[in-house]
Amino acid sequence: MLAKWEDFTNGLIRENPIFRLMIGLCPALAVSASAPDALGMGLATLFVLVGSNFCISLFRRQITNELRIPIFIVVISTFVTIIDYVMAAFFLSLHRSLGVYVPLIVVNCLILGRAEAFAYHRTTLSSVLDALGMGTGFTLAILLLGCIREILGNGTLFHTPVISLQFEPIILLILPPGAFLVIGFLIAGLNALSSKGAGK
């Protein structure tokens, strides 16, 4: 039971995809200009990750070694197509603002990486838990970026104003350079925190 719990928590902090493993950076930086976009992208990635890890671990004995990468790609792009069309049908404004980044979930290294490194070798339950953990870690990280950029860059959170009117928003942060700057300082801060923890 404890091992299963570890499969889930692994992706949350210790192996957080964005801050620790540095994978899946493209969507994390591109759509984190506002919190709702970031949350939408995180949940879409979570769905694709859980779906593909489930399918691949279910059929891992039937998938031959030589053909595994093309099969992974077909499975992943099937789920990406599903979420793309679901989003276009039910969340049109979100779909518009995410734009080309929705079909591009298919080349998010996080998903192919988990399929190859985890789901292909482990049981279905472990793989789904791993996908849930990794996906949640990704969603939290991208949401954190989105919240910081939206609060400081626009003075709002989920489109509701949170900072008093005297505060002049740092517009730079919702422009593309802001994404690089915020993640750079966040990772430096995490480095400082973890080395402090290790020094005790």
Add this chain to the structure above:
Amino acid sequence: MKQLFLIFFAAMLVNNILLIRFLGLCSFFGISQTIENSLSMGFAVMFVMTMATLVTWPLYHYLLKPFNLIYLRTLTFVLIIASLVQFVEMFMKKTAPTLYHALGIFLPLITTNCAILAATFLTIDYGYSLVQTLIYSLGVSAGYIFAITIFSSLRQKVNHAPIPRFFKGYPIAFILAGLLSLSFLGFVGMFGLQL
């Protein structure tokens, strides 16, 4: 003619694929340690991107669209790019060994480079003709080469600079990319082009 120039200019500088659109970042941070590697990767991207868009454009307009198969777009494009890269690699190995050794190790990496797939999607989304598609993909890849070359030369300077301990490695690289991206924002508005 003017319109083609604008497409090229917008794709290369105003909407720079690396610094403004954030695509292909994994290879951007991974490979930009030396200028030689950056240039090789840049030309490999240019080669594959141009070929990929020239293959996917007719495929979309003459096969997927007439037969109402647009929902297969993501699937077919990914598979086409993956097999195209494999094919180019084998072809190069036989016919141009020197070129193969220069670009060789970078070609498989390109399969998972989201910049290529994004370029094929965007040419469809923008409704470009085949000539415009060609110019657009040349512009995007020229922008890739431009940005990654500048970035790797800056990074070599920063490697020898005294910086705080916690900023070493990735954090300073991100901040450097942020500053470079800030300078690319200066191109917005030229010829009336917007983000």
